[in-house]
Amino acid sequence: MPIKALALAATAAAATLVSLPAAAQFAKPEDAIKYRQGALFVMGQHFGRIGAMANGRVPFDAKAAQENADTVAALAALPWAGFGPGTDKGAPTKAKPGVWTEQAKFQEHADKFQAEAAKLAAAAKTGSLDNLKAAFGPAANSCKACHDAYRAR
Amino acid sequence: MPIKALALAATAAAATLVSLPAAAQFAKPEDAIKYRQGALFVMGQHFGRIGAMANGRVPFDAKAAQENADTVAALAALPWAGFGPGTDKGAPTKAKPGVWTEQAKFQEHADKFQAEAAKLAAAAKTGSLDNLKAAFGPAANSCKACHDAYRAR
Numbered sequence: 550m551p552i553k554a555l556a557l558a559a560t561a562a563a564a565t566l567v568s569l570p571a572a573a574q575f576a577k578p579e580d581a582i583k584y585r586q587g588a589l590f591v592m593g594q595h596f597g598r599i600g601a602m603a604n605g606r607v608p609f610d611a612k613a614a615q616e617n618a619d620t621v622a623a624l625a626a627l628p629w630a631g632f633g634p635g636t637d638k639g640a641p642t643k644a645k646p647g648v649w650t651e652q653a654k655f656q657e658h659a660d661k662f663q664a665e666a667a668k669l670a671a672a673a674k675t676g677s678l679d680n681l682k683a684a685f686g687p688a689a690n691s692c693k694a695c696h697d698a699y700r701a702r
Numbered sequence: 703m704p705i706k707a708l709a710l711a712a713t714a715a716a717a718t719l720v721s722l723p724a725a726a727q728f729a730k731p732e733d734a735i736k737y738r739q740g741a742l743f744v745m746g747q748h749f750g751r752i753g754a755m756a757n758g759r760v761p762f763d764a765k766a767a768q769e770n771a772d773t774v775a776a777l778a779a780l781p782w783a784g785f786g787p788g789t790d791k792g793a794p795t796k797a798k799p800g801v802w803t804e805q806a807k808f809q810e811h812a813d814k815f816q817a818e819a820a821k822l823a824a825a826a827k828t829g830s831l832d833n834l835k836a837a838f839g840p841a842a843n844s845c846k847a848c849h850d851a852y853r854a855r
């Protein structure tokens with residue numbers, strides 16, 4: 550496939566991912582909401598364990614840092630599929646309407662976080678606490694930016 | 703480290719994993735419960751998509767099957783840490799007391815499932831629906847056996 554066609558196909562695939570009706574992937578909106586909340590909560594727990602090391606609250610353990618960062622990176626792509634059209638209600642959710650009215654912006658946050666999660670995993674793999682700290686900050690800021698914009702208190 | 707010391711260390715690490723107080727990994731029992739439920743729900747969604755293909759309810763898509771099976775395999779190790787001592791209450795849970803009174807048996811189920819999830823991912827990687835079907839059954843039975851024994855209706 551020529552590069553241009555490939556790029557178009559990739560764009561189409563990405564667009565499909567964003568605009569897929571929830572019904573295509575989830576039996577009901579409630580499932581999509583539970584899915585995204587579950588994925589984000591599990592990810593948050595592992596992310597928090599890295600933060601505790603990066604911030605000196607618990608001793609640095611290179612192996613644990615790497616395992617936690619690998620888990621975050623593996624989960625980073627998942628939650629966003631749970632924010633499809635029609636999943637703004639159906640179960641208790643703190644997601645603000647902007648998730649659905651500003652889909653491109655929301656997706657940018659999701660993409661940014663995935664990139665930061667990959668960098669964090671690469672940093673953890675070096676076994677250096679300094680590298681971990683350097684990658685943790687931007688990743689945490691990426692979480693916060695999206696939460697500030699799209700998650701109600 | 704000599705092999706014997708390594709083996710002892712590995713055994714000690716595994717034992718620690720099972721008997722770690724919830725407080726060591728989770729801030730409170732509620733977090734452990736939300737964590738395990740989140741991980742199991744997310745995994746169940748991906749597992750169900752493979753089942754839909756294995757059972758002919760949706761057309762076989764080799765790439766989707768592989769992605770879903772990889773996600774299941776990546777998540778398969780996670781939920782069990784959320785069943786540590788003291789996490790039998792603190793939030794609504796269907797986990798039966800046997801999880802904590804029969805820890806070795808429960809862990810066997812968890813180990814069995816992880817092995818089946820790895821086999822399922824390997825089967826999905828072959829791109830063959832027959833292989834997928836052959837691996838899906840035992841994996842699904844492994845879910846069911848543990849649910850029957852340790853999850854209230």
